[in-house]
Every structure is written in structure tokens, then in C-alpha cells.
Amino acid sequence: MNLLVVTGASSGIGRAIANRFLVDGWNVLSIARRPCPEAGVDSLLCDLAEPGALESLEGALSERLAEADRICLVHNASVMRSDRIDGLASADLQEVLQLNILSANALNRLAAPSMGPGSSILYIGSTLAEKAVPGVASYVIAKHALAGMMRATCQDLAGRGIHTCMICPGFTDTEQLRGLIGDNTETLAAITAMSAFDRLIEPEEIAETVAFASHAPVLNGALIHANLGQRER
Numbered sequence: 663m664n665l666l667v668v669t670g671a672s673s674g675i676g677r678a679i680a681n682r683f684l685v686d687g688w689n690v691l692s693i694a695r696r697p698c699p700e701a702g703v704d705s706l707l708c709d710l711a712e713p714g715a716l717e718s719l720e721g722a723l724s725e726r727l728a729e730a731d732r733i734c735l736v737h738n739a740s741v742m743r744s745d746r747i748d749g750l751a752s753a754d755l756q757e758v759l760q761l762n763i764l765s766a767n768a769l770n771r772l773a774a775p776s777m778g779p780g781s782s783i784l785y786i787g788s789t790l791a792e793k794a795v796p797g798v799a800s801y802v803i804a805k806h807a808l809a810g811m812m813r814a815t816c817q818d819l820a821g822r823g824i825h826t827c828m829i830c831p832g833f834t835d836t837e838q839l840r841g842l843i844g845d846n847t848e849t850l851a852a853i854t855a856m857s858a859f860d861r862l863i864e865p866e867e868i869a870e871t872v873a874f875a876s877h878a879p880v881l882n883g884a885l886i887h888a889n890l891g892q893r894e895r
């Protein structure tokens with residue numbers, strides 16, 4: 663049995679990934695605070711920003727992982743907060759790192775022993791995994807750290823037939839992006855104009871890239887830009 667475990671499939675890119683793997687006949691398990699709305703997806707509810715929250719799901723999770731022959735684990739859940747390096751409280755940074763990094767680490771530790779050849783660990787990054795813009799310091803820090811985790815995954819799991827990569831979306835039309843833009847049509851126009859295709863990315867386009875990456879061991883260790891090409895000014 664093929665099993666997709668994806669964090670944050672209650673909306674946006676994660677939901678599209680869940681749907682894409684369902685179409686391919688995979689069993690799909692979402693981990694987020696809200697259930698995944700796609701029929702046929704199994705949801706474990708959990709606040710990944712809470713230390714120890716995943717450990718309480720360990721029993722349920724291990725049971726499902728043990729039944730799978732091939733596992734694709736996608737680290738997708740994240741939030742983008744407005745914060746700056748000269749005012750970022752340690753507690754706030756800790757919460758962001760708990761969600762993005764420590765939860766991913768705990769999930770890797772839980773899942774790795776059950777992962778047979780053909781399995782994969784895929785990380786959802788961002789253009790901000792490789793560069794910074796002002797005003798989103800904790801997000802930039804978390805995404806850079808996630809890129810490091812992906813590279814360590816490649817090195818430490820070498821020889822086991824498990825591959826990894828990081829897919830880095832550009833501006834994608836999801837709750838997260840719409841929440842940041844609000845009703846501001848000027849911001850939307852400015853963001854759209856940064857794309858070489860003059861449009862936002864659809865979550866399904868990222869999901870398609872993730873599905874491709876899940877059966878492409880040749881991408882092991884790669885950081886993949888999935889942003890339609892961004893205009894440089």
C-alpha cells in the first residue's frame with residue numbers, strides 16, 4: 663500500500679497535494695489542526711506548533727505507517743508571520759521553529775524506520791529558502807533551516823532507496839497568500855507582475871510537481887524552483 667503523509671492538508675497547497683495523490687490511488691493522511699476537506703483523506707488533528715503534540719499521535723501514526731510498503735512524507739504546514747530581526751521575540755521564533763523544523767524532525771524520526779525503497783521525504787520550501795526579504799524574519803529563518811534539513815536527509819539516508827528534495831513555490835493562490843494580501847488590489851497586481859507569466863500559481867501546479875518529485879529519485883538532494891520564473895528588477 664502506498665501512503666502519503668502530508669502536514670497541513672486542510673487548505674491550500676497541502677490540500678491540493680492530498681487530492682493529487684488520491685487520484686493516483688494512494689492512501690492519504692493529513693496532519694493539521696483542521697481536517698482535510700477532501701473525501702477519502704484520513705486526518706489526524708494536531709497543533710504542530712505545540713511541543714510534544716506529535717508525540718501524542720505516535721500510536722495512531724505508527725499503526726498507519728506500519729501498514730505501508732511505500733511512504734511519501736511531505737512537510738508542508740507553515741505560516742508566514744510579519745516580524746523583523748530587530749524585534750523577534752525568542753518565544754515567537756521558538757513557536758515558528760517548532761512548527762516548521764522540530765515537528766518535521768519528529769515526523770522524520772517516526773516515519774523513517776517504516777520507509778522502504780521508493781519512499782521519499784519532500785519539503786515544501788519557498789523562494790525565501792534561498793534569499794530574504796524584509797519583514798518576515800522567522801519565515802526566512804525557518805525555510806533556510808528546512809533546506810538544511812533536506813540536505814541532511816539526503817546524506818543520512820543514502821543507501822536506503824529513500825530520496826528527498828525541496829520544492830520551492832513562488833506566489834501561489836492559497837489562504838496564506840490571500841490572507842497576506844487582503845483586499846489590496848495594488849499588492850496583488852505588484853505580486854502578479856513579478857511572475858514571468860503575469861499570474862499567481864495554482865496550488866494544483868505545485869501538487870503536480872510534488873507528485874512528480876515523489877517518483878523521481880534522480881532529484882535526491884535537489885532544491886526545485888516552482889515559481890513560473892520571477893522577473894528580476
Ligand SMILES: NC(=O)c1ccc[n+]([C@@H]2O[C@H](COP(=O)([O-])OP(=O)(O)OC[C@H]3O[C@@H](n4cnc5c(N)ncnc54)[C@H](OP(=O)(O)O)[C@@H]3O)[C@@H](O)[C@H]2O)c1
Pocket residue numbers: 669670671672673674675676693694695696697708709710711712737738739740741761786787788789830831832833834835836837838839
Ligand atoms: N502560497 C504561497 O504563495 C507560498 C509560497 C511559497 C511557499 N509556500 C509554502 O507552501 C506551504 C503551504 O502553504 P499554503 O500557501 O498552502 O498555506 P495555507 O493555505 O495557509 O495552508 C497552510 C497549512 O498549514 C497548516 N498549519 C499551519 N499552522 C499549523 C499548526 N500550528 N499545526 C498544524 N498545521 C498547521 C494549516 O492547517 P490548519 O490551519 O488546519 O492547522 C494549513 O493546512 C507552506 O510551507 C508555505 O510556506 C506558499
